[in-house]
Amino acid sequence: MTAGPGRIAVVTEVDVDTGGGPAHGKRVGWVELYFDLVFVFAVGQVAHGIVADPHWMRAATALGLFATLWWTWIGFAVLYNRRGDDSRAADRLFVLAGTIPCGIAATQAHHAFDGHPAVFAAAMAGVRLILAAAHRWPARPGLDQSRISWGYLVSAALFGVSAVVPHTWALWVFALLGEAGFLLLGDRRGRRHRGESRERPSPAAQWRVLLKSPRDPNLAVDSAHLAERFGLFMILLLGELVITVGTAALERPADDVTYWASLIAGLVMAGALWWLYFSSAARIYERLLDLSGGNPSLAYSLYAVGHFFPAFALLLIAAGVNLSLHESPPQAAAWFTTVGLTMYLAGTRVFSVPGRPRWYASVARIAALAATVCLAFLSRVLPAPAVISVIAVWAVLTTVVAAGIRHRTLDGLGDDPVAFLRGIEEERRRRTRPSES
Structure with missing residues (x-):
């Protein structure tokens, strides 16, 4: 369910702790801002691909490339949100290492538009290997991200295979859907049990779930x-x-x-x-x-x-x-x-x-x-x-x-x-x- 700023399906009873005001969490790290510079270049190349040949099929291809880059960027954003620290050299090195395959992918976006996405796909596989290693690296006690690490390994394999076989987009779709499933949806509070009704929950019930704190504090985002x-x-x-x-x-x-x-x-x-x-x-x-x-x-x-x-x-x-x-x-x-x-x-x-x-x-x-x-x-x-x-x-x-x-x-x-x-x-x-x- 996608929530919006104006259209709010509401609940009558919400079991949440509102706290004393807005959270004052960590600041965006300097290394994250540097990482964004590479993505500015990458998405700029995607926009340029539309300008170079202004047709709707070209725009649809741009949407697919942007979705791939989007989930790559989100992977690093969530990684740093949950465990990143500018004072830790390892965290900074993982982000800096990610700029290299992302930069390569940016330079190859025009080839992906022309039906030759092999190098772009290989670069996307490489950046997911970095994300898999980053989530396996020891962090704070109690934070187990092995499932996310294995998920990125599978995603890297799919992108790697797509670099050498046809039907690239199908493999990319499977990879991105997998990332969408394991990256942020880690708290399965709303999962049905055997014997429960299969009816779609009401908007009130959906918001009751969304507005509750995660059972595992380590899954919470800042x-x-x-x-x-x-x-x-x-x-x-x-x-x-x-x-x-x-x-x-x-x-x-x-x-x-x-x-x-x-x-x-x-x-x-x-x-x-x-x-x-x-x-x-x-x-x-x-x-x-x-x-x-x-x-x-x-x-x-x-x-x-x-x-x-x-x-x-x-x-x-x-x-x-x-x-x-x-x-x-x-x-x-x-x-x-x-x-x-x-x-x-x-x-x-x-x-x-x-x-x-x-x-x-x-x-x-x-x-x-x-x-x-x-x-x-x-x-x-x-x-x-x-x-x-x-x-x-x-x-x-x-x-x-x-x-x-x-x-x-x-x-x-x-x-x-x-x-x-x-x-x-x-x-x-x-x-x-x-x-x-």
């Missing part, structure tokens, strides 16, 4: 560190959009009006996307994870899965803006931008409201997302820089709307999250009681 880690990665992806705008603008003469329009519109759009995430969504995610005591399943829902499409959307937007600022932009340029923006808005739950919204709120949300996609039709009557300007204005308007929707959610979670969730559930019951009678 909410402050993880929130900052993903926030920094989103900043780096936004930086790809800023660089795209600046680079395209430098190629225009200074007296060209479209030079200034493109520059301003691109920066306004990037600022709006920043505001949509960091003004409320990032804080709500961290608060919920802190409330759960670092529940790994909630971290999986909010971050590993919940951030995937918004993160890729930023690359798609950057590619679309880049293409739109060419002298002869292709038809796909505007569609990449609007589809990317729609993915970002849907992934960050911009138009969602707390509790169970009325039917017209759901219709309005769907209409707003559909309108975002359809802005690409403006490319038939307007020049590309003008289309980017309109999309930027639309992004600002959605930011204003989202600020109003999320204000009550953020304030409620900040004061007393459990009481806030109970209050929404009681309001939902009052709405449905007349119809039930």
Whole structure:
């Protein structure tokens, strides 16, 4: 179940320890920031692959490459979250060693686009061997990560085999699904026992599980560190959009009006996307994870899965803006931008409201997302820089709307999250009681 900042299925009784406020966990290590530089280069190559041949099949290939890089990055983020320490030389060396195969994979991304992914796959196998060794390395007492280590060995074998046999993508899918299963979903509190009902649990029951602290404290994630880690990665992806705008603008003469329009519109759009995430969504995610005591399943829902499409959307937007600022932009340029923006808005739950919204709120949300996609039709009557300007204005308007929707959610979670969730559930019951009678 993927949770969102605005659409919260609530519970009436939650057995959690809210603590005295937000957690103040470890800081992001300097070596992690260095590691991110390599990934900036890698994801930049993926975005460049879309620009080099702007077709939807190319974008689908980029999605697959990004998913592979995404789970690789998450592997190191979770590793350092649970056991990393900048004062330990071994922890720093594992991260630095991981930059080498990741850098090789970045240089080979264009070959993967062209149907020759052997070196890319071999590099991905190598980085998983490093992750397997890192999880086997002695850490603090009571922290047994042998299962994760064996999982990465299997994943490395699948990537290694894919480097020499056809049907590469099928093996990659199996490897990534395995990593998604063992990396963060280690606390099986919600597992069914023999004889129990097979009916799907209600949203209230699902949230009751997600908001409970893990039975094994060693499985808990540091909410402050993880929130900052993903926030920094989103900043780096936004930086790809800023660089795209600046680079395209430098190629225009200074007296060209479209030079200034493109520059301003691109920066306004990037600022709006920043505001949509960091003004409320990032804080709500961290608060919920802190409330759960670092529940790994909630971290999986909010971050590993919940951030995937918004993160890729930023690359798609950057590619679309880049293409739109060419002298002869292709038809796909505007569609990449609007589809990317729609993915970002849907992934960050911009138009969602707390509790169970009325039917017209759901219709309005769907209409707003559909309108975002359809802005690409403006490319038939307007020049590309003008289309980017309109999309930027639309992004600002959605930011204003989202600020109003999320204000009550953020304030409620900040004061007393459990009481806030109970209050929404009681309001939902009052709405449905007349119809039930």
